[in-house]
Amino acid sequence: MKRLAFKMYLNEGQKEEYKRRHNEIWPELKQLLKDAGISEYSIFLDEETNTLFAFQKVAGDGGSQDLGQTEIVQRWWKYMSDIMKTNADNSPVTIELPELFYMK
Template sequence: MQRLAFKMYLNEGQKAEYKKRHNEIWPELKQLLKDAGVSEYSIFLDEETNILFAFQKVSGKGGSQDLGQTEIVQKWWAFMKDVMKTNPDNSPVSVQLEEVFYME
């Protein structure tokens, strides 16, 4: 099991909409994540900076960031592009984070 973390950037004033959309996550997207080995996925918001911190536990080689070629993820990105900073292909601007401490 590997632990992955990354940050993304929420647009100003979009906290409620971001939460709403994730509370109503599409069942087929949730299933795709589970099928890809994502067993835990949390996203936290730093309201001072609008930085989203994401954490995943993943069995396998990659996490959600490796599913961008799938149709459902591309639709999700298009759906989310108005509430967060995105790249030209609608993927969220994200930065992988290095784990520097872990305690069991």
């Protein structure tokens, strides 16, 4: 099991909408993530900077950001694109974060 972390960027004033959309995550998207080996997925918000910090536990080679070729993920990205910083293909701007410390 590997651990992945990355950051994304929420547009100003979109905290509640972001929470609402994720509380109503599409069942088929949730299943895709589980099928891809993602057993834990948390997203935190730094409200001072609107930076989202994401953490995943993954069994396999890639995390959620590697599923962009699927139709459901492309629809989700488009759905979320109005409240986040995104790339030209609607994928969220993400920066992978290296793990420097881990305590069991």
